[in-house]
Amino acid sequence: MLSYYFKLAWLSLRKTPLLSVLMVGTIALGIAAAMVTYTVSYMMTKDPLPAKSDRIFTVQLSSWGPQQPYKVVDGREEIPAMISYRDAQNLKTAAKARQETAIGLFKSMSRAEQQNRRDAQMRMVRTTHNDFFAMFDVPFLYGSAWSEQDDSAGNQVVVITKALNDELFDGVNSVGHHIVLGESLLQIVGVMDDWFPIPRFYYLSSQAYHDPHDLFVPLQYQINQEIFSRSDVTWACWQDIEDVAFSDFITSDCIWLFYWVELESAKDRADYMDFINAYVDEQKSAGRFARENLSRLFTIDEYLRWADVVSNENDMAVWLAFAFLLACLLNCMSLMMTKFYGKGSEIGLRRAVGASRQDIGWQFLCEAFLIGILGGVLGLLFAQLGLQLIQQIFTYLNDTIMQMDLRIMLMTLLLSVVASVLFGLWPIYRATRIQPSSQLKSL
Template identity: 45%
Template sequence: MRYYFKLAWISFKQTPLLSSLIVVTIAVGIAATMTTYTINYMMNQEPVPGKADSLFLVQLNSWGPQKAYYSQGDEERVPPYLTFQDMQNLWRANRAESHIPVSGYRDQLKLPTQPDSEAKTALVRSTSRDFFSAFNAPIKFGSAWSEDADLQGERVAVISADTNQRRFNGENSVGQHITLGALEYRIIGVMDNWPILPRFYGEAMHAFRKPRDVFIPFETQVRNALWSSNLQPFECWQDPQDSSFEALLASECVWVYFWVELKDASQRRAYEEFLYTYVQEQRALGRFQRKILNKLSTPGEYLADREAISDDNLVALGLSLCFLLLCLLNSTNLMMAKFHGKASEIGLRRAVGASKQQVFVQFSVETVLMGLFGGVLGLLLAQLGLTLCSRVYQHLSSDLMHMDMYILVMTPLVAVSVSVLFGLLPVFRASRIEPASQLNGV
């Protein structure tokens, strides 16, 4: 085999233009396909490895009796979020391993010593301390807040790695303070880089953006009436009594995502029974007058239901595969021309004793070499394509445009495999050349 690779390298140098054209053709097709495939692959990753079947979004059919929240044919759908009172009742009942309310707002962030002119808009996530353990959110410095902070609504915060880098140059900022709007918060934790994809726990339309800048206890948001109506989605079948935050809390408006962690099937069944009992109790109080449609959705089910991953991704992947096929057909034609030009050499090898099988192996090795070169070049071009995509689609997380080890290994293997597959015809025809047809011209 070493001899055959030596012959393949000599052949490559003898026809550098044609060989390079074959390599580039393969590389361009591989790059286009792997760029698209990488983005689609990263979008479909399991967001919290090992917890795909233990995290659930609680959904209840609390909508008004006059009209369904949403219906598709005969199927009635339920909101993805809960009213504040339902979330609070379920949280206080303490029937799950973890309880994670999810909401948020935006405010101006600065250091207490900085003037207001240096404040920057920050996106704030309000949740519970269980958020960090249930969702495997890594803490680099400090820790999550305490259970008392959840209950009392203390002004404490866990900041993201990006915020810590911008405001504290990446140093340990635990114990420092930040100002959000008119309120000052003590930093008790700094998150490490957390490339969670997709970011399933909040708004589905933002599933591929970075985590928010600051995390605070949910009760802190409630006690200080912190609200951004143009950021936090909410829907109402009956308008609140007035425009105040207190009226929103007491209303039938749904706006709080509520996740629970249930370790096994028995816990899930018990929680489903608890939800049924809870809805029946609320019915007795005049609420939940529609059909009971309690639902526990896994992260994957929630993202699919909210169509967070567009079908356009699959269309783009299909088009890129068609482009790869076109490139491979072109490379087949180029290989035919390359091997046809070596007909006299093949005839001479056959005349001195080389078998058809040996000639077949020789040129198969040459297609492997060109496929390997094409795969490596395609890998570099794919990385360039992902870099360009990250600059064009800046609203998406840059971690989407990242090839993991699986893709890094798979790309050259795919390139070699398809080049060999589409090189079979040229190689077969080259191995069938008879010595007598070529020796007169030698």
């Protein structure tokens, strides 16, 4: 019997093509606007490291000097997100966490060893410890992270991304090959597989939706080579460091490194915080850290919210998009009312030959279902076009932000069908209340 109702519903849609197109198009536009906004918001605010996000923390220290201008939030002093190399070394040497890494940056000309000098390109280079790769679940296509010995000695080794490996080595296993970085020759020890944590939480919040940098080298290599691009990276000092030697810079209180730790479990947070507080007290006794101790540990989610990467504006945009969907559904309901009432004579005739109100209701319910399915499919197409347009406009954003996964696609179709049926219930109810006698008189 249900197949018969769907047959009647399909014939009804074909009899009024303009009205049917308007209903389907109205739902499709509302669904597309809502799901484009939801997809972007979901991808921008999802957990970038779900397997261990409750065990990964960034360390922030109250390291400002007495004369450093500072921001006040809610009546309290705000502390910097980064720490100095001196503090990073002290924390790393203490080894109180399961894994820990400092994260820095510099810029340099780079090329494959076999390329000509004129083919070299300026690239940003990520500097870190080898724990970085295990901490953040970085997958490897070839090779692995550099060794502990490479880490401590700052050997000339490098891990590159799959994208750079495809560009320079045509995608083949390049482990053992070399890359020229500035005037140094670095051996490739690992090639990362596709890895796009969104948001990119481990460094500056302003780069949260950019692709990872193509080159990763030991932090100690940067120190050994005395490389620091002051004009290309974010850093701050509370004392005057103009024209100071690099050795003086890295032993100063200038902040330029992010520091992340992985603890054995979330409950170890309090113990590590006690260690941080003891470290701050120790530095105060040594004449450093002149301000109030506001040091803290942030989980990934807490850091993203503190840095306004995840904000209420995303939620507001989604609510506005769904408000537009609601307006579209109300318009569609009005069109359904018009259509179903326009079939009053047909309803009267069917009732006269024995069809019940339930039969009429099921027929129109199937029609609303078909409108929802067609609107959902068309809405998916519109949503894909909308995401591609956003991707063309915001080219600096990672492509994965603009991709709907299977779950979102299925949710789009389900939302379209459920919305169409729900907003069709009132027109269906009104149609089933039409008296056959009043309609038969007009035949």
